[in-house]
Amino acid sequence: AARRVCCRRSVCSSPSRRQSCMSAWVIDQYDTDGGGLRFTDEATVPTVRSPTEVLIQVHAASLNPLDISMRGGYGAKLLKLRREPLSAMHSDSEFPLILGRDVSGVVVDCGSEVTHFAPGDEVWAAVPPWKQGSLAEFVTLTEYEVSHKPELVSHTEAASIPYVASTALSALVSAAGLCRDSSSNKRVLVTGGSGGVGTFSIQLLKAWGAHVTVTCSHNAEGLVRGLGADKVVDYTEGDVAEQLGMMEKFDVILDNVGGDTEQWAVGLLKPWSGAKYVTLVTPFLLNTDSMGLMDGTINAGVTLCAKATQNIISNGVFYRWGFYAPDGPALDEVRKLVDAGKILPVVEAQFPFTQVPQAFQKLEQGHARGKTVIRVA
Numbered sequence: 115a116a117r118r119v120c121c122r123r124s125v126c127s128s129p130s131r132r133q134s135c136m137s138a139w140v141i142d143q144y145d146t147d148g149g150g151l152r153f154t155d156e157a158t159v160p161t162v163r164s165p166t167e168v169l170i171q172v173h174a175a176s177l178n179p180l181d182i183s184m185r186g187g188y189g190a191k192l193l194k195l196r197r198e199p200l201s202a203m204h205s206d207s208e209f210p211l212i213l214g215r216d217v218s219g220v221v222v223d224c225g226s227e228v229t230h231f232a233p234g235d236e237v238w239a240a241v242p243p244w245k246q247g248s249l250a251e252f253v254t255l256t257e258y259e260v261s262h263k264p265e266l267v268s269h270t271e272a273a274s275i276p277y278v279a280s281t282a283l284s285a286l287v288s289a290a291g292l293c294r295d296s297s298s299n300k301r302v303l304v305t306g307g308s309g310g311v312g313t314f315s316i317q318l319l320k321a322w323g324a325h326v327t328v329t330c331s332h333n334a335e336g337l338v339r340g341l342g343a344d345k346v347v348d349y350t351e352g353d354v355a356e357q358l359g360m361m362e363k364f365d366v367i368l369d370n371v372g373g374d375t376e377q378w379a380v381g382l383l384k385p386w387s388g389a390k391y392v393t394l395v396t397p398f399l400l401n402t403d404s405m406g407l408m409d410g411t412i413n414a415g416v417t418l419c420a421k422a423t424q425n426i427i428s429n430g431v432f433y434r435w436g437f438y439a440p441d442g443p444a445l446d447e448v449r450k451l452v453d454a455g456k457i458l459p460v461v462e463a464q465f466p467f468t469q470v471p472q473a474f475q476k477l478e479q480g481h482a483r484g485k486t487v488i489r490v491a
């Protein structure tokens with residue numbers, strides 16, 4: 115469905131929407147010990163503060179590895195600057211901070227210049243990490259960040275997709291240069307194919323006609339094959355680089371694992387043919403956390419340039435970092451694929467809103483097989 119023009123609405127009619135307090139899970143400080151989540155029913159309900167914002171009642175949210183990291187302070191310096199550019203150098207607090215990057219819910223209020231959404235619309239979105247998150251009853255986003263939810267899946271299922279989809283699209287389209295019309299003759303390797311980004315990427319690439327090879331643990335082979343993977347390599351059995359090295363070389367590698375992967379993976383790409391290695395596991399925010407904004411950014415830039423230069427000279431391949439980027443129109447395209455049955459939500463576990471700490475514990479155990487979702491409303 116095309117984005118549609120709506121009437122202007124800036125005032126909520128329902129009494130329940132007028133209340134100023136809401137339930138939310140917040141952190142009051144960064145905590146690397148795994149605690150720190152606090153339930154409150156006195157969080158302030160966000161309001162539409164700019165003409166392009168929408169207020170969404172959250173029906174479901176999901177967790178990402180980023181939530182675990184952010185709880186411990188990952189990215190704090192850069193994200194604080196992005197939140198409040200003028201106060202980053204001062205002591206203004208980002209707390210209480212609400213985590214949660216995915217939302218599926220219903221629009222309850224729109225700014226005066228919102229044209230694509232109206233109160234009552236069912237929507238989904240990936241909440242940028244510099245904004246208050248979706249582990250709450252309400253969240254505000256700009257219209258550009260929001261998309262109409264697929265009709266054929268529930269809120270719980272829909273909430274499993276936006277953040278990993280936005281990340282995968284940013285990595286595969288912006289960094290790797292793939293698109294729907296240029297992928298049919300491409301060989302793509304997806305490492306870490308059993309997790310959130312991996313399970314989405316496999317399906318997207320298959321919908322675009324690519325040939326997809328996946329690395330994962332042996333007990334995830336059935337899952338990734340069911341999502342369309344053409345070849346599966348069990349990284350726990352034998353030398354994964356050796357097994358992949360026996361295959362035809364790849365046009366694109368999407369690395370969801372990081373670590374030493376790039377050391378053996380770039381050699382699997384077709385040399386001097388425009389092939390690209392894109393990793394989602396980058397040192398950028400770790401650098402800004404440990405070195406400060408200026409030095410950390412410069413250090414990351416130097417690291418990236420050095421690796422990119424070395425890979426083009428030595429291996430004839432492009433080396434890139436991939437990042438999540440908010441993109442409502444891209445989610446519009448994903449919605450079409452979901453409603454066409456070409457992309458299925460992969461929900462591994464569901465938790466009620468009362469059990470958000472248990473959901474974090476589940477995620478901390480690792481070995482994700484798709485997504486962990488929170489039912490909020």
Ligand code: NDP
Nearest residue numbers: 179281306308309310311329331349370394437438481482
């Ligand atoms: P998940 O935790 O959902 O999935 C990770 C998957 O990788 C798990 O299924 C895990 O299963 C598997 N895995 C672990 N080790 C290996 C290995 N050596 N080889 C193959 N598979 C392995 O993470 P996401 O999919 O959400 O994210 C993937 C990575 O991308 C994370 O590091 C995340 O932080 C990062 N990311 C970065 C973003 C950015 O903007 N740069 C945005 C989003 C994510 P098992 O251990 O059982 O094998």
